[in-house]
Amino acid sequence: xxxxxxxxxxxxxxxxxxxxxxxxxxxxxxxxxxxxxxxxxxxxxxxxxxxxxxxxxxxxxxxxxxxxxxxxxxxxxxxxxxxxxxxxxxxxxxxxxxxxxxxxxxxxxxxxxxxxxxxxxxxxxxxxxxxxxxxxxxxxxxxxxxxxxxxxxxxxxxxxxxxxxxxxxxxxxxxxxxxxxxxxxxxxxxxxxxxxxxxxxxxxxxxxxxxxxxxxxxxxxxxxxxxxxxxxxxxxxxxxxxxxxxxxxxxxxxxxxxxxxxxxxxxxxxxxxxxxxxxxxxxxxxxxxxxxxxxxxxxxxxxxxxxxxxxxxxxxxxxxxxxxxxxxxxxxxxxxxxxxxxxxxxxxxxxxxxxxxxxxxxxxxxxxxxxxxxxxxxxxxxxxxxxxxxxxxxxxxxxxxxxxxxxxxxxxxxxxxxxxxxxxxxxxxxxxxxxxxxxxxxxxxxxxxxxxxxxx
Amino acid sequence: xxxxxxxxxxxxxxxxxxxxxxxxxxxxxxxxxxxxxxxxxxxxxxxxxxxxxxxxxxxxxxxxxxxxxxxxxxxxxxxxxxxxxxxxxxxxxxxxxxxxxxxxxxxxxxxxxxxxxxxxxxxxxxxxxxxxxxxxxxxxxxxxxxxxxxxxxxxxxxxxxxxxxxxxxxxxxxxxxxxxxxxxxxxxxxxxxxxxxxxxxxxxxxxxxxxxxxxxxxxxxxxxxxxxxxxxxxxxxxxxxxxxxxxxxxxxxxxxxxxxxxxxxxxxxxxxxxxxxxxxxxxxxxxxxxxxxxxxxxxxxxxxxxxxxxxxxxxxxxxxxxxxxxxxxxxxxxxxxxxxxxxxxxxxxxxxxxxxxxxxxxxxxxxxxxxxxxxxxxxxxxxxxxxxxxxxxxxxxxxxxxxxxxxxxxxxxxxxxxxxxxxxxxxxxxxxxxxxxxxxxxxxxxxxxxxxxxxx
Numbered sequence: 001x002x003x004x005x006x007x008x009x010x011x012x013x014x015x016x017x018x019x020x021x022x023x024x025x026x027x028x029x030x031x032x033x034x035x036x037x038x039x040x041x042x043x044x045x046x047x048x049x050x051x052x053x054x055x056x057x058x059x060x061x062x063x064x065x066x067x068x069x070x071x072x073x074x075x076x077x078x079x080x081x082x083x084x085x086x087x088x089x090x091x092x093x094x095x096x097x098x099x100x101x102x103x104x105x106x107x108x109x110x111x112x113x114x115x116x117x118x119x120x121x122x123x124x125x126x127x128x129x130x131x132x133x134x135x136x137x138x139x140x141x142x143x144x145x146x147x148x149x150x151x152x153x154x155x156x157x158x159x160x161x162x163x164x165x166x167x168x169x170x171x172x173x174x175x176x177x178x179x180x181x182x183x184x185x186x187x188x189x190x191x192x193x194x195x196x197x198x199x200x201x202x203x204x205x206x207x208x209x210x211x212x213x214x215x216x217x218x219x220x221x222x223x224x225x226x227x228x229x230x231x232x233x234x235x236x237x238x239x240x241x242x243x244x245x246x247x248x249x250x251x252x253x254x255x256x257x258x259x260x261x262x263x264x265x266x267x268x269x270x271x272x273x274x275x276x277x278x279x280x281x282x283x284x285x286x287x288x289x290x291x292x293x294x295x296x297x298x299x300x301x302x303x304x305x306x307x308x309x310x311x312x313x314x315x316x317x318x319x320x321x322x323x324x325x326x327x328x329x330x331x332x333x334x335x336x337x338x339x340x341x342x343x344x345x346x347x348x349x350x351x352x353x354x355x356x357x358x359x360x361x362x363x364x365x366x367x368x369x370x371x372x373x374x375x376x377x378x379x380x381x382x383x384x385x386x387x388x389x390x391x392x393x394x395x396x397x398x399x400x401x402x403x404x405x406x407x408x409x410x411x412x413x414x415x416x417x418x419x420x421x422x423x424x425x426x427x428x429x430x431x432x433x434x435x436x437x438x439x440x441x442x443x444x445x446x447x448x449x450x451x452x453x454x455x456x
Numbered sequence: 457x458x459x460x461x462x463x464x465x466x467x468x469x470x471x472x473x474x475x476x477x478x479x480x481x482x483x484x485x486x487x488x489x490x491x492x493x494x495x496x497x498x499x500x501x502x503x504x505x506x507x508x509x510x511x512x513x514x515x516x517x518x519x520x521x522x523x524x525x526x527x528x529x530x531x532x533x534x535x536x537x538x539x540x541x542x543x544x545x546x547x548x549x550x551x552x553x554x555x556x557x558x559x560x561x562x563x564x565x566x567x568x569x570x571x572x573x574x575x576x577x578x579x580x581x582x583x584x585x586x587x588x589x590x591x592x593x594x595x596x597x598x599x600x601x602x603x604x605x606x607x608x609x610x611x612x613x614x615x616x617x618x619x620x621x622x623x624x625x626x627x628x629x630x631x632x633x634x635x636x637x638x639x640x641x642x643x644x645x646x647x648x649x650x651x652x653x654x655x656x657x658x659x660x661x662x663x664x665x666x667x668x669x670x671x672x673x674x675x676x677x678x679x680x681x682x683x684x685x686x687x688x689x690x691x692x693x694x695x696x697x698x699x700x701x702x703x704x705x706x707x708x709x710x711x712x713x714x715x716x717x718x719x720x721x722x723x724x725x726x727x728x729x730x731x732x733x734x735x736x737x738x739x740x741x742x743x744x745x746x747x748x749x750x751x752x753x754x755x756x757x758x759x760x761x762x763x764x765x766x767x768x769x770x771x772x773x774x775x776x777x778x779x780x781x782x783x784x785x786x787x788x789x790x791x792x793x794x795x796x797x798x799x800x801x802x803x804x805x806x807x808x809x810x811x812x813x814x815x816x817x818x819x820x821x822x823x824x825x826x827x828x829x830x831x832x833x834x835x836x837x838x839x840x841x842x843x844x845x846x847x848x849x850x851x852x853x854x855x856x857x858x859x860x861x862x863x864x865x866x867x868x869x870x871x872x873x874x875x876x877x878x879x880x881x882x883x884x885x886x887x888x889x890x891x892x893x894x895x896x897x898x899x900x901x902x903x904x905x906x907x908x909x910x911x912x
Contacts, residue, residue, distance in 0.1 A: 101696040102799055124698055146641045157639060159648070160616055173887050180798035182828045183613060184865040185602045185652045186872060186883045187910075188892050192615070192648030196641045213698030240557040242580055242669030284740045342636035343558055372638045409640040416642060427642045431629050435898060436644050442894040454643075 004064075005042050008085065011058055012051050018043040018088070026086045029074045030133075031419055034335045034392070035383045038080040040067065045088040048108075049166065049174060049205040055087055056203065057172025065451050068199035070141020071112065073133040075336065076417025078144065078198045078453055089140045092205060100125060103211045104163070104180055109140025109204045113147075116209065126214040128155035131413070132321055140204045146196035148413035150247035150278075150320070153371035157413065159195040164208035167194055169201065169443055179208050193439070198415045199450040201443040218246065218280035219290050220316050223297040223304045224271035228252060230300040231273030232347040235370050237296040238277065239343065245277040245293060245371070251323065252350050254365025255378075259326035264315040268302045275370065276320065323367055324376075330363065333383030335392040337420075339403035340374040340412030352402045353377040360395040362388075374412035400426060421456040460520075461498050464541065467514055468507050474499040474544070482542045485530045486589075487875055490791045490848070491839045496523065496537040501544040504564075505622065505630060505661040511543060512659065513628030521907050524655035526597020527568065529589040531792065532873025534600065534654045534909055545596045548661060556581060559667045560619070560636055565596025565660050569603075572665065581667040584611035587869070588777055596660045602652035604869035606703035606734075606776070609827035613869065615651040620664035623650055625657065626900055635664050649895070654871045655906040657899040674702065674736040675746050676763045676772050679753040680727035684708060686756040687729030688803040691826050693752040694733065695799065701733040701749060701827070707779065708806050710821025711834075715782035720771040724758045731826065732776065779823055780832075786819065789839030791848040793876075795859035796830040796868030808858045809833040816851040818844075830868035856882060877912040 001009065001019070009017050018026060023043040028036065041064070046052045059066050065084025072079055079086075092108035095115075099105075100123035105116060113127075114134035120127045130149035131137055137147070143165070148157045164178030177191040178184050194201055225231040231250060238248060251259070253272035260267045267274070275297055279289035290306055298304045307316045328334040341349045350366050357364025357379055368375040377399045381388035400410045400423050410416070410423040425433055437455055441447075457465065457475070465473050474482060479499040484492065497520070502508045515522050521540025528535055535542075548564035551571075555561075556579035561572060569583075570590035576583045586605035587593055593603070599621070604613045620634030633647040634640050650657055681687040687706060694704060707715070709728040716723045723730070731753055735745035746762060754760045763772045784790040797805045806822050813820025813835055824831040833855045837844035856866045856879050866872070866879040881889055893911055896903075 099800070101692070103695060104798075146645075148639055152639065156612075156616065159645070160612065169887075169891075175885070175888050175891070177888075178865075179863055181796050181864045181868075182799075183604055183608065183796045183825075183830050183868040185869055186865045186867045186876075186879065187888070188657075188895055189602075189615070189645075189648045189652050190888075190891070190895075192645045196645050201644075213700055236557070239559060244669055281737075282741055282744065284744075285738055288738065288740075340637050340639045342560075343638075344555070369639075374639050407635055408637045409634075409642045411642045412637075412639040413641055420642075423642065429631070431625075432631050432633075432643070432646075435625075435631070435646070438898040439644055439646075439895065442891060442898060 008042050008044050011054055012044055012046050016044045016046055016051065018045060026069060026088060027081065029072045029077055029079050031075060031077045031080065034333060034389055036077055036080060038082050040081040040086045041084060043086040043088065045091045047091050049092065049168065052087065052168045052203055052205050053172045053174055056168045059085060060171040060446065060448060063446060063448065065448050066203065067450050068144065068203045070138035070144065071133065071136040073137045074141065074145060074417060075338065075414040077419045078415050078417030080418055082452060087203060089138060095119065096206065105209045105211060107139055107209065108206055110138050113137045113139060113142055120211050121214060124214050125211040127161065127209060127211050129158045129161060132324065139207055143195050143204050143207060144198050145413065145415045148369065150249055150369060153248050153369060154244055154246045159192055161210050162191065162195060162207050163210050165191050165194050165204060166206035167202040167204045170445060182210065196415065198417060198454045200440055200454045202449055215280040216282045217286045218278055219286045220276060220278040220307045220313055221290055221293050221297065221305065222274060222276045223301040224267050225273040225301055226270050227272050228347060228350055231275055234275055234297045234300060237299065238293065241292065241296050243289060243292050243296060245289065246280040247276065247278040248371035249276040249368065250274065250370035251367040252365050254363060255323060255327060255367040258330050258365065259319065259323050262319050262322060262326060264312060264319055265305060271302055327365060327378055327380060331380040331382050333381045334378050335381055335396065336376045336378040337396055337399055338374060338376050338412045338414040339399060339408055339410055340372060341403055341406040341408030343373045345406040345408065346370060346373050346375065349375055349402060349406055353399060356395050356398045360391045362391055362395055372412065373408065416454045418453055421453060424454065424456045464498050464500050467510055468500055468502050472500045472502055472507065474501060482525060482544060483537065485528045485533055485535050487531060487533045487536065490789060490845055492533055492536060494536040494538050496542045497540060499542040499544065501547045503547050505548065505624065508543065508624045508659055508661050509628045509630055512624045515541060516627040516902065516904060519902060519904065521904050522659065523906050524659045526594035526600065527589065527592040529593045530597065530601060530873060531794065531870040533875045534871050534873030536874055538908060543659060545594060551575065552662065561665045561667060563595055563665065564662055566594050569593045569595060569598055576667050577670060580670050582670040583617065583665060583667055585614045585617060588780065595663055599651050599660050599663060600654050601869065601871045604825065604830070606705055606825060609704050609825060610700055610702045615648055617666050618647065618651060618663050619666050621647050621650055621660055622662035623658040623660045626902065638666065652871065654873060654910045656896055656910045658905055671736040672738045673742045674734055675742045676732060676734040676769055677746055677749050677761065678730060678732045679757040679760045680723050681729040681757055682726050683728050684803060684806055687731055690731055690753045690756060693755065694749065697748065697752050699745060699748050699752060701745065702736040703734040704827035705732040705824065706730065706826035707823040708821050710819060711779060711783060711823040714786050714821065715775065715779050718775050718778060718782065720768060720775055721761060727758055783821060783834055783836060787836040787838050789837045790834050791837055791852065792832045792834040793852055793855055794830060794832050794868045794870040795855060795864055795866055796828060797859055797862040797864030799829045801862035801864065802826060802829050802831065805831055805858060805862055809855060812851050812854045816847045818847055818851055828868065829864065872910045874909055877909060880910065880912045
């Protein structure tokens with residue numbers, strides 16, 4: 001043990017330290033696909049909020065960086081440390097209270113998203129945010145990134161489901177914002193400011209979540225098209241007809257090619273664009289909406305299919321969750337961004353991603369949350385090839401520029417983290433950037449919370 | 457004209473100035489019911505965002521306070537000036553763009569809420585926030601207060617319908633946050649920070665609004681009970697049964713007594729608590745939900761009634777919007793607060809308001825958004841009686857203490873403004889208050905935006 005590790009062991013207890021092999025797990029996240037790993041002076045998992053306070057107080061007094069970490073499933077290296085102490089929230093895993101009849105749950109930050117979803121479901125309720133990897137990802141990490149997912153189209157992102165937050169801020173103080181109350185305009189909305197702040201303002205240790213009664217039924221449908229134009233027109237008909245599916249996803253040609261072998265029931269030859277939508281509601285509403293979706297999506301489609309029954313639906317969502325891996329498997333790795341644009345610019349963003357890939361000699365594709373204009377613009381690479389990574393990074397720069405040119409954002413749901421920190425200056429005017437840096441300084445005058453992330 | 461008025465006339469044009477009689481209209485808001493009026497050195501209505509920038513630049517250079525003003529329908533004197541220049545947004549009344557097929561609208565801050573609702577409705581869409589006085593209240597003011605209303609229970613508050621903001625900040629710069637894009641986690645959530653900031657961080661000049669397709673049908677229902685206990689149990693059965701009405705309102709005994717003469721169809725003798733709920737969705741879903749609401753609300757009810765047909769519904773909502781006036785009419789005035797508590801504490805908050813009234817010799821009542829635990833705790837007064845106002849102010853102090861003791865907030869939807877500025881220190885710990893004051897200073901280093909409001 002180093003002197004630092006010994007001090008932290010004395011402060012937080014032996015069981016809080018992660019050493020040697022065990023510590024290595026905390027040095028990367030999903031950006032590992034592009035070969036990114038960090039390094040830390042120590043990795044600790046405090047037992048509770050009080051221990052997090054002790055840790056922050058200790059680090060703040062000694063000017064040691066604190067890198068909060070949830071499930072480590074991020075795509076922006078927001079939780080990857082570059083020096084300092086990793087503070088894993090994994091032991092803050094208590095459900096503090098759950099009142100099904102009041103549609104609310106109070107949890108530690110380290111409770112997994114999957115557990116919240118499951119507890120809700122078992123009581124006839126629903127927690128809508130559904131980022132990938134729900135069994136690993138934690139509520140605290142979801143809050144740090146303001147996580148979305150397919151069902152954000154109808155139900156909104158994490159921010160809309162958090163009524164209160166508990167966080168440790170400088171120099172080790174605990175603040176609470178909101179709580180079980182559903183409406184609150186007494187102060188500035190620091191709850192929303194902390195949501196999406198990527199651990200750069202403090203360490204979220206607990207959250208009050210809002211739930212809603214589960215829908216009686218849901219029915220996913222999928223339609224395949226010969227090309228981008230046909231697919232985007234179909235998506236436009238869904239919105240233009242005033243239909244509100246719970247999810248409205250798209251998968252472009254490269255994505256379909258990479259994943260079609262695993263698509264339940266297969267896809268027709270010539271399929272070069274796929275739309276997945278989900279109807280939910282009571283049984284009658286689902287039947288009606290599914291019919292309306294068939295009308296809107298069916299025109300110009302090669303096929304249209306309803307996924308009836310639990311088995312078929314499980315298979316479909318399993319395929320959906322595997323798309324990212326299928327794309328990565330093409331060349332052994334991928335680099336993916338999550339830009340978002342206004343819906344009417346989606347076609348240009350998808351086509352633009354392909355053009356950018358061609359210019360850089362990279363196979364490209366995109367997929368994502370069509371209804372929210374949120375696309376995962378992806379370049380397939382060999383992660384061990386420095387040349388590939390370099391070309392993909394150059395391509396990404398153009399994707400970001402394109403998203404902004406189209407009135408969009410460099411990040412729809414993953415955050416800036418470490419890998420996109422340079423985009424901060426690109427998206428914001430000097431004044432807008434300065435305001436945000438000053439806001440960070442209000443919470444973190446010494447710049448010790450997740451340094452180098454988000455605001456660069 | 458004073459020298460200040462002459463300078464502003466030269467800067468913004470003659471037509472921007474409001475003088476003499478015309479200016480008096482800008483010195484009060486709905487707190488006039490308690491006799492509150494302010495004073496201003498000048499009242500101006502700039503023609504557009506560029507003029508607002510010029511005004512802010514001019515004021516900032518001369519250390520003159522700027523009091524942004526929307527429709528003047530607030531209940532917290534947030535727009536009531538106490539010196540400085542009133543900046544009315546009434547001339548910023550352009551709908552900048554409206555894309556019905558994309559479910560979005562881009563408006564100037566001075567567009568009225570009613571106009572947004574109407575435009576949406578005419579295109580088969582829906583803008584859910586529905587504070588009272590929609591024909592006067594403006595989107596900018598709704599944003600300043602994060603306005604709610606009956607339908608926030610299902611659809612959320614103003615913050616959830618604003619995807620982008622344009623604002624003039626110190627020292628006259630225009631910033632834009634978000635836009636037509638529906639998801640954005642690139643920066644800190646300054647959009648949410650400005651929503652609910654009550655004009656203390658800058659002047660909101662424009663907003664991008666999200667809309668949704670209108671529901672096919674809606675059906676309000678009402679149930680009357682003999683007492684608070686019966687009514688609250690009925691509300692609990694709605695939530696406990698997993699029903700999601702669009703609105704879930706309550707009216708206690710004093711409120712029923714004050715307004716029952718105007719209740720469409722009348723109310724039975726002995727009615728001392730009223731619940732109003734609204735089912736919405738497609739026709740089949742509405743019929744089903746109305747039946748389920750009848751089951752949940754009908755138990756222990758004196759009466760249960762469905763309001764079928766446009767005429768009956770208009771009458772019901774007209775009655776609903778008139779409740780506040782009916783209560784004020786009892787003694788010629790009222791003082792009302794909009795505390796919110798977790799739903800399971802609603803009964804204690806309603807009963808507690810009556811007890812507090814008794815202790816202070818004031819007739820009391822409450823009503824509001826039951827599903828959100830948001831109650832308008834009200835004391836009926838003669839607004840011309842200083843003694844009445846004084847007693848009501850003392851009673852309010854106890855209402856605030858009660859709300860916080862019950863895990864709630866001193867303001868669910870009206871904001872702190874001027875009348876509740878002293879509650880800021882009560883609700884927040886010294887550190888939480890300090891963080892917020894520092895956040896204000898980031899935006900407004902000279903403290904000129906709506907001074908004395910919100911953060912005290």
